[in-house]
Amino acid sequence: MSTVTRVSDLSRREIRSSLREGSLLLHLGPFAQLISGSSDPLIDFLQDTYRDCQVELFPSDVTDVHLNLRAPNILRKFFRPQVVPDPGFEVPAVPLPIEMAPLAFEMGLNLSVALKCCRFVTIHAGVVADKDGAILMSAESGSGKSTLTAALLERGYRLFSDEFALVGLGDAVLQPYPRPISLKEETIPIVRELAGDEWISPIVKGSPKGDIAYRRARRSDIDQSHKQAKAKLILFPEFEPGMRPYKRRLNTAEAILRLIPASTNFGLLGEQAYLAITRLFDDAVAYELSYGSTEQSLSLIDEALQERDDHAA
Amino acid sequence: MAAGPITDDMKWRSSSDGYIATEFDDTYLVFVKASAETHFLNFLSFGIVTETESVAQTATELAMNLRRRFELTDEELTQELVSLTLSELDDTGLIWPETV
Amino acid sequence: MHEIIQFIMDESVTDLPENSTVKSVGKSANVDHSAARRNLLKLGVAGMPMVLTLKASARQLAISQLNCVIVLPSRMRILVDSDGNAWSGTRNISYDASKGGYKLSDIQKFKDHRNTREFTGGLPNSLTPSACSSYSYGGGQDDCDDDSGGKGDDDDYDYYYDADFENASSDLDLLMQASSNTYADGIEAGYSSKDDDDDDDCEEPTHIDCGYYFTTLRRNREIRPGDFIDGSVWDLRGDDGLFVALSLQYACGVSETGWPGISCIVSILTYLRQNGGSNACPPY
């Protein structure tokens, strides 16, 4: 009785009633996510930004994540609709105005993966891949990771994730989780330029993180989200306007030392996580990059790939 | 800070089953399985770990053996530094007094 | 910590004791390393740790999560009472030591103003002023005068207090010393003093120098909530700590809208959750 379709195949009424019932099941990479809490801004967002994603109006099986977008449970003096993400465990949830439901939705999914996923080593990183393997970019917020991820998509890479590298326990293979790329403030026009206007979601204005927009995952990214990849390049990018382009090859230990802290569940998984992170370097080489523009970062990556190939040959 | 009382006659042990180490440039990235913590050890602290693996030793014995192994004099590798490093290592669970 | 590691890397060269459990990377060949090692030992004697621990939790995330800075977009004033309630707004509260402290009507106006945010309870003891004792309530003997000198409107006072506020608030700290009764007791004592043999025939006091703490945070003040993290728990102190405490109440779902720096606070809360801090939200 339950069928998997794309969001774009569903009517607004169907989505609304499924969200109300709390029975909307969103399939993304290795996770099945049950979403509840209907609001117009969320439906708009799903229809726009998740249009190509696989969903079920009624779940055919149990799920990894239950995300409830509900009203904040506080007594308020003035009534104004608000929303908080509730992933089923206690999280610091900021009540957001209902127009920011998309943000609450994205935050809720991120929290669920960061804090509750144990089946993969989760590393705060952007990941893209081509037929030769994956590029993992681990960086702090504001270091240009999202822009770089978006730029690599235009170079023929497919999107794995903008937020989390999911590293398989045991085989250290990277798992796609093609969620939309989150763009903040000044990166929005840059990516709009790169990707084209039709790939950018409407802007959520005045959020706690400033203006936010999303670059949608492409249908091809979503349809290949079962295809895993081995890492070929591990990057620690740093963007600062006007910076001279620079790259430095890191030895394995130094790279491990920088990846461990970027993992949200390393301590939780212990030895399995250490071994998986170590195994990433069976095929991958690591670089630290700094650059002042997207073009520079792309040519640094080309150089790094060339060096890696030369070394292998 | 040590992980418990330390006396001079304590003999220290370690086991290579308890950790995974990666070496680079005379420094060791050491993952401790029991605590799931990762530490950086230099040649001295890692030397203490490997030295105590085969036979339990007091701080004094350790200092002597390490000087021999690394070709260092009493002044270069002081007893005090060995004891200090022992208490740092004690905190990681990489080494322990033999009865524990 | 990174600098220390980098330093160790730079200072040391290679030699490996025989050990089958060690995977070696980046090893350079047969360099005379003994000088570097001796150097390292000297540093050890001087107090450099021989073991460094990588915080085995999202440290890099933590760095970005904890390092955030909140810059206050406008001046903010905060009033705290001894019950751990707080009010934040922009109005001033006049303080006149000769009349016995803060003007009670200003306190009331501050609390009542439509732009004031109220936080009901939940401040940690470290940020809460002591309650008034029956005796410390009120101020000097002549505080029965009506406040003719203090009739100027709030804005007149802004300038003066902004310039001088640092001193005023540290004086206040001294005034807010231990006492056991609650503020409410103090008020009652004040009212009931009609009948006693007090020299003054005052109807009711106009100023108060206890039971409240009031402070002004200037525009563009930089607050680093990460400074108040001790391991995985909050250690809130001072005016910045007070601001953080109120931000936490907001972020944890108590207040309404428009509080500066909330994303910074949220990122820290997330960090604390990741690191097992069980008391990230108030009570701390």
Add this chain to the structure above:
Amino acid sequence: MIMQRKALKQIVGLKPLPEKVLKRIKLMIFADAHHVLGQMAAALTGAHEGKINDVFDNALLRTAHDHRMLHFEMNRLERALEGTEITPILLKGAAYVARDLKAAQGRRVSDIDILVREEELDQVEKLLMQAGWKADQETDNEYDQEYYRQWMHELPPMRHGKRGTIIDVHHLLLPRTARYKIGIDQMIDGARTIEASALKTFCPADVFIHSAIHAFADGAFDNPVRGFIEHYYLFQDLNESDRKDLCVRAEQVGAEKPVGLAVWCVGFLFSDENAQKMAKNMKKPMLFWLLRWALISKAMDGLTSPLAKALLYIRSHYLRMPMRLLVPHLTRKAIQWRPMSRKPVDLPLP
């Protein structure tokens, strides 16, 4: 209520999982919200198809972490007490994990609880401080410190400065002021050493007794679902002779009523015949039927009756201290804490 008994039985594997997906999802959310998803996974793992295996794997990986952490904490505790004659008794989760009991499988554990003799308390505290534990910030104030030391059955909780883990050092099983007086010395004397370790646990009957005391003679029974499941597994862990011991022992140490109630719960909630038989011959606490209703009502969460909650709250304090202490204490707490109101997490499904 019948449905809820069914849920408990499904979680421990006495009844098959619901066939209907929504019901199955609801059950797993219920288990997760009550922190027993790991136990459910341990009981049911491998027997299913589809996504549920991923969910169970995930839950088991998480509890594996808790157990590893606990083992390391035990190791650190032994190290901290090295060279002394003190042999702490591990309590609750730590004991189950150390003994690898059924009650430990898939169980979440966060803190380590130990029991030492009262005369050892000062030395243990001092040694733990030397090894890096310090007063936890939450209770690091004069009132709490004094309150714990004067009235409670344990030191104020200590948190390790580097690892952030919490240790609770008990010298009694109930507050000094508690109504039930437990024969703690007998229980300590009966404790058994863990092989190749300086640590001990209670004998099997006493392990059950302590769990019953903890649930029914102390505290507000914070997580009844988890508590019921714990009693069920602990009861399964007792062999025939342990069970005979249990009745005798409960009487010896003065814990018949809480133990009677716990055994009754195992019999009633899990339809365990052995427990049912045993409960018939055991004493029940005062107001047994009212209490029973309140406990079960609380376990049903969303349906919680405020009256039941209030009853349990007052009872928990009534059990802990006489009125002359209770009233000032509750007043003091009310002034000091002013907690944020937090509604329990809403289930996302109707």
